[in-house]
Amino acid sequence: MDKTFILTAELDPASFDWLDGLRRAHFPPARNLLPAHLTLFHRLSPAQTDRLGDLALPDAPLPMLCDGVRLLGFGVAIEIACPELARLRTALQAAMGGELSRQDSQGWRPHVTIQNKVTAAAARGLYDELRAGFVPRAGAVGGLLVWEYLNGPWRLDRRLPFDG
Numbered sequence: 798m799d800k801t802f803i804l805t806a807e808l809d810p811a812s813f814d815w816l817d818g819l820r821r822a823h824f825p826p827a828r829n830l831l832p833a834h835l836t837l838f839h840r841l842s843p844a845q846t847d848r849l850g851d852l853a854l855p856d857a858p859l860p861m862l863c864d865g866v867r868l869l870g871f872g873v874a875i876e877i878a879c880p881e882l883a884r885l886r887t888a889l890q891a892a893m894g895g896e897l898s899r900q901d902s903q904g905w906r907p908h909v910t911i912q913n914k915v916t917a918a919a920a921r922g923l924y925d926e927l928r929a930g931f932v933p934r935a936g937a938v939g940g941l942l943v944w945e946y947l948n949g950p951w952r953l954d955r956r957l958p959f960d961g
Contacts, residue, residue: 801946802846802954804889806835806882808909812863812936816875816909823873823912823923830950833909835877837886837941840898846943846954848893855885855959858937863909866931868924872913879907882938 808816816833861879886905890897912923940958944951 800843802841802843803836803944803946803951804838804841804846804849805942805944806837806879806907806938807940807942807956807958808833808835808861809858809937809939812861812934815934816863816911819875819911820909824910825914828914833911834942835907835909835938837882837889837905838897838901840901840946841893845893849889849941849943849957852889852892854941854957855881858939858959859885861936861938863934863936865933866924866928867906867908868920869910869913870920871915871917872910872920873923873927874908874910874912877907877909879938882907 813833820829820833859879859881861877861882863875864878865876867874867876883905890901912920938959940956940960942956943954945954
């Protein structure tokens, strides 16, 4: 069976710490196998990830904004605005070729999930609480992270920094 990979954006340390703290506080502990992450692609083949090394990546971190709270039905996410990352994702999608999963072929709405697999009422409660006091936070994306999917947890395969 071929390996499966996930591609995420590398968040700046302050943004990661804040989002991961929210995730640890609100994600059901028994289901929280991963740190906070901003997924670009959920399911890539080894051949697709090999093509990542051929692409011209940004030569400096990309500015991002944690700009809202999103209700996921049975969870909550922090919305991320980063136009440059959206353009990069489109270029990556074209360069990688091959079949993309149904999830990866759909429109991309960048977010970091901080709660999932709870009741709709619990999700609504956290959404209302966070939304009431939400203040947008600036941050940056400093690179790409390629993760090997291990049937639940992930293992970092490689880092592709935006440092020229």
